[in-house]
Amino acid sequence: MVNRRTLLIGCLSIVIAIGVGSIFLPVHSLIDEQNHDSHSHGAKGDEDSRHQNTLVFPIPPPSDYDLPLIRAGWTLFRDKGLSSNNSVSCESCHNLQTNGAEITPVSVGVGGAGSRNALTVFNAALNYRFFWDGRTNSLKKQMDGPVHAPLEMASSWPLIVAYVASKPEYETLFDDADILPISAASIQYALVAFQESLLTPNAPFDRYLNGDQYAINSPAKQGWMAFQRLGCINCHQGQNIGGSLMQRFGYYGNDTRDKTQAKNIDMGRFQVTENDADKYLFRVASLRNVAETPPYFHDGRTNSLEEAIKIMANIQIGQSLEQSVISDLSAFLHALSAPRPQILEILERE
Structure with missing residues (x-):
């Protein structure tokens, strides 16, 4: 009886161990198998590589736009009058003509240069956390940051409401959008609606995920495999391939862990x-x-994508990658580029 019970416990232990092992750290073994299958089975291997991991999803095409509401938000987003000295708009740090961000290492607002790089507003609606420190979890709450920050817009909602209400063109825009009266809530509502429309679907990688095996080239496919194998996907996941989790920056040899420089970090x-x-x-x-x-x-420390890849490999996973892997990862990351949000072209043509 004791031997049978011992045998049963032993079998259960093995099953549990196998189960736990398949829950944690599944990526590398699956990828190795995938690589073998892709060489053995051609297009079938491509399909496996597209769909083996459900942590990343394509951005769907936009649904119908509420143009009057989005137009009101677009106008507000570009209006420097929302800042205390009429010199800074949302677009000052989030360039809608280019990448939804800016090319300088840190943002410059009413009070001068800040300490952090401006994140892109494109696809921001897909994020769960906002700001580099993740202090808020909605676009509406996020707006309080730049509005009140002395270095950014140095303003307040009462001042913004008074300014917007004084402009006849806003009365017309808000009437068309059916969001009168002009208030902090209606202004925020319009700004959120505009930002929610700034999606960039149809990147080559999205088309690949949707079944077009020719949408990305071989280096990009190899980069996608490396992205999974190295564990990048554990943090950069979801439709936005990031934007939701908080992680410590610098597990291995990062200067942010140097306590002698703590005052400047x-x-x-x-x-x-x-x-x-x-x-x-x-x-x-x-x-x-x-x-x-x-x-x-x-901190906007580098303009080079390949250098950024090297930094992440060194300080986050403690690896020095071969140049071929870096090149493949770069090819994959380039496959995440998509055209500017379609709504901007619609608004700009009016």
Whole structure:
């Protein structure tokens, strides 16, 4: 009886171990198998590589636009009158003509230069967390940051409401959008609706995920495999391939862990919470259109995508990658680039 019970417990232990092992760290073994299958079975291997991992999803094409509402938000987004000295608009740090971000390492607002790089507004609606320190989790809440920050717009909602209400053109826009009276809530509603429309579907990688095996080239496919095998996908996931999780920046040899320079180092989420556990935690950036949005990292430390890949490999996974792998990863990241949001072309043609 004892032997049978021992045997049963032993079998259960093996089953549990196998089960747990398949839940955690499944990527590398699946990828190795995938690589073998792709060589053995051609197009079938391509299909497996597209669909083996459900952590990344394509952006769907936009649905019908509420043009009057989005038009009101678009006008507000570009209006420098929302800032305290009429010199800074949302678009000042989020260039709608290019990449939804800016080309400078850090943003410059009413109070001068800030300390962090502006994240792109394109696809921002797909994020769960906002700001590099992840302090808010909605587009509406996010707006309070730049509006009130002395270095950015240095304003307030009462001042903005008074300004907007004084302009006859806004009365017309808000009437057309059916969001009168002009208030902080209606202004925020219009701005959120505009930002929600700034999606960039139809990247080559999205088409690949949707079944077009020729949408990306061989280096990009190899880069996608490496992206999974190295564990990048554990943080950069979802429709936006990032934008939701908080992670410590610098597990291996990063200068942010040097306590002798602590006064000059951005400590990430800690600067909001003052919780020691939050030191050096930053929001994982979206990789959508990443090839078009240098400079990289919260401090804009490099304009080179390949250099950014090297930095991430060194300090996040403790690896020095071969140049061929870096090139493949770069090819994959370029395949995440898509045309500007369609809504901008519609608005600009009016």
